[in-house]
Amino acid sequence: MRGPADVATVGVVGGGQLGRMLGLAGVAMGLRMRFLDPAGDAAPAGAVGRVIRGEFSDERMLLEFIRGCDAVTYEFENVPVAAARTAADRVRVAPTPDVLEVAQDRLLEKRYFQSLGIPTGVFEPVGSPEELRGAAERIGVPAVLKTRRLGYDGKGQFVLRSPGDAEAAWAAVGGLPSILEAFVAFDREVSVIAVRGEGGEMDFYPLAENVHRAGILRRSAAPARASEGVRRRAEDAARRVMEGFGYVGVLTIEFFEAGGVLLANEMAPRVHNSGHWTIDGARTSQFENHLRAVLGWPLGPCGLSGGPCEMVNLIGTRADAAMVRKVLALGGRWHWYGKEPRDGRKVGHVTLVGDDAAARAAQVEAIVGA
Amino acid sequence: MRGPADVATVGVVGGGQLGRMLGLAGVAMGLRMRFLDPAGDAAPAGAVGRVIRGEFSDERMLLEFIRGCDAVTYEFENVPVAAARTAADRVRVAPTPDVLEVAQDRLLEKRYFQSLGIPTGVFEPVGSPEELRGAAERIGVPAVLKTRRLGYDGKGQFVLRSPGDAEAAWAAVGGLPSILEAFVAFDREVSVIAVRGEGGEMDFYPLAENVHRAGILRRSAAPARASEGVRRRAEDAARRVMEGFGYVGVLTIEFFEAGGVLLANEMAPRVHNSGHWTIDGARTSQFENHLRAVLGWPLGPCGLSGGPCEMVNLIGTRADAAMVRKVLALGGRWHWYGKEPRDGRKVGHVTLVGDDAAARAAQVEAIVGA
Numbered sequence: 001m002r003g004p005a006d007v008a009t010v011g012v013v014g015g016g017q018l019g020r021m022l023g024l025a026g027v028a029m030g031l032r033m034r035f036l037d038p039a040g041d042a043a044p045a046g047a048v049g050r051v052i053r054g055e056f057s058d059e060r061m062l063l064e065f066i067r068g069c070d071a072v073t074y075e076f077e078n079v080p081v082a083a084a085r086t087a088a089d090r091v092r093v094a095p096t097p098d099v100l101e102v103a104q105d106r107l108l109e110k111r112y113f114q115s116l117g118i119p120t121g122v123f124e125p126v127g128s129p130e131e132l133r134g135a136a137e138r139i140g141v142p143a144v145l146k147t148r149r150l151g152y153d154g155k156g157q158f159v160l161r162s163p164g165d166a167e168a169a170w171a172a173v174g175g176l177p178s179i180l181e182a183f184v185a186f187d188r189e190v191s192v193i194a195v196r197g198e199g200g201e202m203d204f205y206p207l208a209e210n211v212h213r214a215g216i217l218r219r220s221a222a223p224a225r226a227s228e229g230v231r232r233r234a235e236d237a238a239r240r241v242m243e244g245f246g247y248v249g250v251l252t253i254e255f256f257e258a259g260g261v262l263l264a265n266e267m268a269p270r271v272h273n274s275g276h277w278t279i280d281g282a283r284t285s286q287f288e289n290h291l292r293a294v295l296g297w298p299l300g301p302c303g304l305s306g307g308p309c310e311m312v313n314l315i316g317t318r319a320d321a322a323m324v325r326k327v328l329a330l331g332g333r334w335h336w337y338g339k340e341p342r343d344g345r346k347v348g349h350v351t352l353v354g355d356d357a358a359a360r361a362a363q364v365e366a367i368v369g370a
Numbered sequence: 371m372r373g374p375a376d377v378a379t380v381g382v383v384g385g386g387q388l389g390r391m392l393g394l395a396g397v398a399m400g401l402r403m404r405f406l407d408p409a410g411d412a413a414p415a416g417a418v419g420r421v422i423r424g425e426f427s428d429e430r431m432l433l434e435f436i437r438g439c440d441a442v443t444y445e446f447e448n449v450p451v452a453a454a455r456t457a458a459d460r461v462r463v464a465p466t467p468d469v470l471e472v473a474q475d476r477l478l479e480k481r482y483f484q485s486l487g488i489p490t491g492v493f494e495p496v497g498s499p500e501e502l503r504g505a506a507e508r509i510g511v512p513a514v515l516k517t518r519r520l521g522y523d524g525k526g527q528f529v530l531r532s533p534g535d536a537e538a539a540w541a542a543v544g545g546l547p548s549i550l551e552a553f554v555a556f557d558r559e560v561s562v563i564a565v566r567g568e569g570g571e572m573d574f575y576p577l578a579e580n581v582h583r584a585g586i587l588r589r590s591a592a593p594a595r596a597s598e599g600v601r602r603r604a605e606d607a608a609r610r611v612m613e614g615f616g617y618v619g620v621l622t623i624e625f626f627e628a629g630g631v632l633l634a635n636e637m638a639p640r641v642h643n644s645g646h647w648t649i650d651g652a653r654t655s656q657f658e659n660h661l662r663a664v665l666g667w668p669l670g671p672c673g674l675s676g677g678p679c680e681m682v683n684l685i686g687t688r689a690d691a692a693m694v695r696k697v698l699a700l701g702g703r704w705h706w707y708g709k710e711p712r713d714g715r716k717v718g719h720v721t722l723v724g725d726d727a728a729a730r731a732a733q734v735e736a737i738v739g740a
Contacts, residue, residue, distance in 0.1 A: 005710050007694060020397075027417045028394055028649075030689075030706020030718060047397045048418060279398075283676065283723075295691075298698040306653065306675045319400075321665075324377060328668040336400020340375050348400060353653075 006032040008295055011069035011091075013062075013084075015043030015051045017337035017346065018075035018271050021279065023048030025287035031295075036065045044337045059083055066091045071294045073249060077103040077269055078150060094248040094294045099269040106148045106179050106266065113264045116240040121256065121263045122182040133166035135180040142183040145169045147176045157215060159183075184263060186256035190224045193275040194238035195250045195289045198296040202242060203289075204235045205282060205302045208274040210254070216344060219365070220274045220311045221358065222281065223304070226257065233262050241267060250275070250290040273313065273346070278302075280333045280351040281309035307354045310361035314348035316341050317368050326367045330360050376402040378665055381439035381461075383432075383454075385413030385421045387707035387716065388445035388641050391649065393418030395657035401665075406435045414707045429453055436461045441664045443619060447473040447639055448520060464618040464664040469639040476518045476549050476636065483634045486610040491626065491633045492552035503536035505550040512553040515539045517546045527585060529553075554633060556626035560594045563645040564608035565620045565659045568666040572612060573659075574605045575652060575672045578644040580624070586714060589735070590644045590681045591728065592651065593674070596627065603632050611637060620645070620660040643683065643716070648672075650703045650721040651679035677724045680731035684718035686711050687738050696737045700730050 007030035012019045015037030023033040023045050033049030040046070040053030054061030057080045066072050071092040074084070077100055084097035102108045110120045124135040126145070136143055141163065147156035158165075158172040160180070189212065193205040209224030210217055226234075238253055252272035254265045275286040284292075284300025292299055312332075317323075318341045327334050327350050336348040350368065352360045377400035382389045385407030393403040393415050403419030410416070410423030424431030427450045436442050441462040444454070447470055454467035472478045483490045494505040496515070506513055511533065517526035528535075528542040530550070559582065563575040579594030580587055596604075608623055622642035624635045645656040654662075654670025662669055682702075687693075688711045697704050697720050706718040720738065722730045 005708050007689060007704075007706050008691065024394055024398055027390075027708075029694075029704050030708055032417075032708075047402075292698065297691075297695055300698070300703075301701070319377060321378065321667075324399075325667055328662065328670070331671075333670075334377075334399050336377050338375050338397075338400055338402075 006030060008032070008070040009034060009068055010291060010294065011036065011066055011072040012045065012075055013056060013065075013072065013079050014075035015039060015045035016075060017044045017339070019043070019045035020048055020337060021276070021285075021287045022073075022075060022271065022291060025285055026291050029288070029291070031291065034065065034069065036062065044339055047338055056080060057083060059086055062087055063090070073270075073290070073294045075270055092294075092296075095251070095269045096245055096247065099245045099247060103267055103269050104149055106146055107177075109266060110179070110264075112241075112244075113237070116237075116244060118237045118240060118264045119262065121184050121265070123179045125177070125179050127177055129166045129170040132160075132170055132178075132180060133163045136160050136163040136166060139180060139182045141165075144181045144183060145173055145178050146181060147173050147178050149176070184256045184258055186258045186263075188224065188226075188257050189254060189265075190226055190230070190234065190257055190262075191220075191252055191254045191272065191274040192234040192238045193250060193252050193272055193278070193286055194235065194242060195286070195293055195299055195302065196242040196247045197293050197299050198248055200243075201299060202239060203299055203302045204238065205275060205278055205286065206304060207231050207234055208277070210274050214344070216313070216315060216346070217273045218313055218315070219361065220277060221361075222277050222309045222311075227260070230257060230260070230262055237262075237264055248296075249293045250286050273349075274311075276335070276349050277309035277311040277351050279335070281305060281307075281353045305353075308357050310352045310357040312350045312352075312361050312364050312368065313346055314350065314368055316343045316345055317347055319348070319368075323367060327364055330363055330367075332360065332364050376400060378402070378440040379404060379438055380661060380664065381406065381436055381442040382415065382445055383426060383435075383442065383449050384445035385409060385415035386445060387414045387709070389413070389415035390418055390707055391646070391655075391657045392443075392445060392641065392661060395655055396661050399658070399661070401661065404435065404439065406432065414709055417708055426450055427453060429456055432457060433460070443640075443660070443664045444470075445640055462664075462666075465621070465639045466615055466617065469615045469617060473637055473639050474519055476516055477547075479636060480549070480634075482611075482614075483607070486607075486614060488607045488610060488634045489632065491554050491635070493549045495547070495549050497547055499536045499540040502530075502540055502548075502550060503533045506530050506533040506536060509550055509552045511535075514551045514553060515543055515548050516551060517543050517548050519546070554626045554628055556628045556633075558594065558596075558627050559624060559635075560596055560600070560604065560627055560632075561590075561622055561624045561642065561644040562604040562608050563620060563622050563642060563648070563656055564605065564612060565656070565663055565669055565672065566612040566617050567663050567669045568618055570613075571669060572609060573669055573672045574608065575645060575648060575656065576674060577601050577604055578647070580644050584714070586683070586685060586716070587643045588683055588685070589731065590647060591731075592647050592679045597630070600627060600630070600632055607632075607634055618666075619663045620656050644681075646705070646719050647679035647681040647721050649705070651675060651677075651723045675723075678727050680722045680727040682720045682722075682731050682734045682738065683716055684720065684738055686713045686715055687717055689718065689738075693737060697734055700733055700737075702730065702734050
């Protein structure tokens with residue numbers, strides 16, 4: 001407790017929409033929320049707490065930021081590991097900085113999955129156009145070249161159609177250390193969002209089924225159309241990763257499902273876009289559960305609160321009041337992050353809950369131009 | 371729309387916990403929230419928007435406050451009517467200032483109920499100790515003397531046990547214009563929370579059953595143990611008041627139920643403490659629906675999202691992390707307003723949802739010392 005007026009102070013590294021949604025959950029519980037972001041108060045999280053303007057790699061700023069925090073967490077995985085460790089020497093930091101090291105590097109991540117017996121697609125690390133060509137010949141085409149680090153929303157990726165694309169592909173990813181992944185003709189993409197508390201207790205949200213376009217999540221449905229076996233294997237993968245790290249907080253793993261086989265694609269040691277439906281559709285949102293875990297508090301139930309859910313991302317959408325009215329009239333829950341719309345930028349989402357959620361989500365997509 | 375980054379700007383006169391909860395609902399939808407409160411940014415709503423420091427009666431400040439707002443509303447009914455009308459000449463204000471005039475004065479309020487055919491308890495206006503004694507003799511004792519204006523949470527009230535208490539009672543309420551109300555031996559207190567949209571569409575939350583102690587709401591349960599007839603009459607009363615005023619927004623009416631008779635006690639032209647359970651337990655919270663109405667947007671459904679609800683107020687509670695953990699471990703949803711605890715001050719609430727909500731609410735009361 002920081003004093004009688006606030007229940008606790010939580011620092012979040014990053015002040016984007018995930019920080020904003022963490023903040024909304026935190027303020028409701030009486031947490032004082034503080035954020036660190038290069039955009040300062042103009043960041044989306046500025047609506048729900050003080051945003052200290054600073055680069056994540058600026059250790060002096062980080063030390064100022066964590067002063068007075070009861071716990072510190074992050075809303076994205078590209079926090080410098082050294083900085084996170086510095087913070088963890090002084091204040092409770094969750095999830096553990098160790099997981100950042102793995103989650104920041106596709107090669108370490110895939111190898112980590114394999115070390116725990118979690119199946120992944122076929123891949124090879126590549127460090128030159130020559131290695132890339134050889135890997136493409138062994139793995140076959142099409143195959144996807146991805147930089148090991150700092151890739152998100154489809155950036156830093158290139159699809160090879162032939163081994164002869166190696167030079168162009170290598171140039172396209174900036175000649176950075178990369179991995180080549182066999183193209184997976186998946187039936188669907190699913191993600192598991194799991195939460196682990198301080199005492200090791202774990203719970204799992206219903207699997208989400210995700211549709212990406214141009215590498216950006218467009219739509220999620222929960223529960224996914226998945227067999228009991230698929231669900232169990234996804235949860236088991238999350239359980240292994242969380243136990244492996246002594247993890248505390250929300251963890252997301254994205255999978256490809258192909259012919260009943262579940263291949264781990266990547267993980268995010270944080271709340272995740274494919275879990276935004278939990279705000280309106282789960283008994284406890286991923287944001288509240290993440291904060292509870294980070295503070296060492298008991299977790300809330302992860303089950304659906306009222307039927308199946310659909311989430312439609314608003315990407316580059318220029319909303320107006322007429323659009324909002326139409327979405328609300330369809331029973332959609334309107335979420336908006338306070339960002340200037342730009343192409344490819346996530347500026348909000350809409351959730352639909354109930355048996356006809358999928359049909360209404362399609363209508364929402366038509367309205368918002370997704 | 372105020373620009374691409376914000377969906378709209380809403381001004382709320384008052385920055386207490388109701389403002390804070392309106393703000394949480396508003397920020398989620400992308401509204402820029404602005405508040406007017408004598409406490410400035412230290413007000414509970416300071417966590418979710420800018421709080422302009424000012425007295426509600428300061429017209430210059432009010433005009434500055436409303437500049438740039440798409441809509442203005444209030445979180446309490448004691449806003450000066452003249453100030454609200456000044457605002458309404460310049461910007462969309464909801465609910466209509468006309469309702470403030472009635473809701474601020476117990477005598478006008480009771481007469482308004484009667485004019486609409488809504489039963490109330492027996493009462494008489496009193497303007498002197500002599501009138502009070504006469505009224506007490508006609509009405510009988512015990513009877514409750516209440517100032518016509520500015521009473522809330524049991525303040526400005528005195529219970530007469532005999533007509534001879536008239537002098538003492540009159541002194542106790544400061545010699546202010548008052549009404550004497552016959553004591554109602556009620557079976558229960560219930561409240562209806564209703565919402566009316568710009569187009570006249572209306573919806574009603576399940577009735578809440580309320581327990582007060584020392585004039586302060588301690589606990590609400592929804593749905594109330596009430597017959598279908600009682601529910602229908604409560605909704606009908608709200609419908610008449612809302613249609614009478616061309617009301618837009620959330621309206622609350624509190625009733626006494628005695629032997630199946632429903633007597634209107636008072637109304638609040640705003641979101642209400644007996645509706646806090648809607649955050650966790652209704653398909654759309656009273657806060658979101660109020661904002662939607664105020665902006666002229668379609669309303670959301672008012673039904674329960676997951677079983678019966680109980681709300682336990684935290685009054686003067688000095689919370690610590692151990693208390694929060696215990697409440698969460700019982701499945702309670704913890705809400706805290708960021709206020710310094712003082713005796714009789716509402717500093718938070720806990721919601722329980724599900725078939726065993728009442729039993730768990732009793733356990734929560736034991737933990738929080740309610």
